[in-house]
Amino acid sequence: MPGTEPVPGPPEPAAPGAPALAGAPARADDVIHDIGFRHYDGTRNGRGWVVRSLLVETVRGVFGLGRPARSKVMPWALIGILLVPPVIIALSILLTHSTEPPISYTQYPGAMQLVVVLFVAGAAPYCVSRDLRHGVMPLYLSRPMRRSDYALAKFAGLAISLFAVLALSETLLLVGALLAKLSVGHQLAGWAGGVLTVAVLALVLSGISLVVAAFTPRRGLGVAAIVTGLLMVSGIVQMLVAIADQKGYATLASYLPALNPFSLVDGIAVRLLGVAPTDNATYPAGAPGLLVFTAVAIVTVGASLAVLVRRYRKGGGV
């Protein structure tokens, strides 16, 4: 075989016949041995592994791992911001000797709305539009997975990343409360409710932002569209609720928050866990309210996934 030196062994050890310097450390990178192209007869994992790999890569990429330093700035700065309030809250509990944190576990993500939106807006375009813009899709589609697998892996990757960040801040809030010597059982129950809430929030926000990102191939445009979209919806819904309240449509006013992801999830938490609502919002009472809000959340996530899968069935270059 031309260009091949049949060296029986991995390339790392010093070449046989090379002057062996006794005691000198092996400088493996000094010489490159061409041992020819090696074939692979080991296991080839199936679709499950492939999708999992894509999911892991997505999570890594969201946090800028394996990407240049400037890709790490935004996510980690926002994570830093998200982690400061728990410290302040813990201090405030200690100073005021109160028995409850000034903000509940379920209210916390809503209070940090801007930071959460910025995080997901920065991450979602990376997840999908990068591959569309640089034409990477053919490299994925020519591998043993289906088109919908790609969309699902990206969705799961973003949702897990967002959940990790939110759950971490919930946990820090718990740590702060426990350090301030609040009742452990009570705080743990609150924390569990908070984690459940952010899990739903992560799913809903990921679905919506991925759909927006998948249709805005330019990264900057995607970020802007997601930020303005989510914040504007929040503002408009608040306005509509106020108007409906004033005009005396109380029932309508209580259902309208379902249109804003943050109040939608808050509403579910309030009805499901019996916690206090964010900003004294009113949500529809009883089981019908819970049912409607939960249905809206499920439909939102389901529709987002359907649109994403459709988007990649059509697009992608191959």
Place this chain on the structure above:
Amino acid sequence: MDPLGGGRAIGDAPPTGPAVVAESLTRTFGPVTALSQLTVEMPHGVVGLVGANGAGKSTLIKILLGLLPPTSGRAQVLGLDCATEGLAIRQVVGYMPESDCLPPDVSATELVVHLARMSGLPSAVARERTADTLRHVGLYEERYRPIGGYSTGMKQRVKLAQAIVHDPRLVLLDEPTNGLDPAGRDEMLGLIQRISTDFAISVVVTSHLLGELERISDHLVVIEDGVLQRSTSTADATQLSGVVLVEVTDGVAELAALLRAAGAQVADDGGAHTFTVELAGEWVLDAIQDGAADLGVGLVRMQRRRHHLTEIFRPEQEGAHARH
């Protein structure tokens, strides 16, 4: 072959059956027919798929990868049905797209390791094979830098590396020499030849330039407007032709006249001391020798020429140009 390799080695376990089979393959996009009743068999080795832009090469590759269902007809890759066994095909086939497809913000190593995993390799194997493969395609220190800063030639090498990193049995290369300068083109063609001969991976390579594929292909398939024009082994196509080149020390015109008088087809090939004769039979060779002896001129050489593929395909190619 590589003594470590285990697995396939050339001559050791020759792949059986054709690499690619298409039977009456038709694909239409609305009113446009991309492929029309294409029936062709491609053997293992290097197969050149030649056709002008828009001839249906890329459509054929998408069907072979199981990404595009044919409108009618069927296709097989390595004995696997393209319509139903796409996943299995994509596990043992590599693909190098024609277009730019590399994200600029990751290094070649990061990308190829990731894509190797995406082909089903476990992580440790993916890392090891990535290092090997990038070295084989000629990427060394620069493989740790972000791809955004690479030259076209380096990017093509990364694209090639990701197509062979999982040790496929067949690799589909779509216009791998696109955008390369002549030197880069030669290197890429050399690499492709090595993939077949040294790595024992079958290759289907497309190009709109017959000339460059002729050098490396064992078999050539020409399609035009979705219709098969020719499928031939390169060895057959470049067989000895029926033309003899004659070089004499002097008296070219006299000898040519003598041969014409004897009934041979003589063509002037522009040389001062050479001409060509159609080899209609053994008697022509005798006539050349006798003629030279009679005229008293020195016969420097009589050489049977080989066909050049470009000559054979010229009518089709010209037809293609005329129509576009």
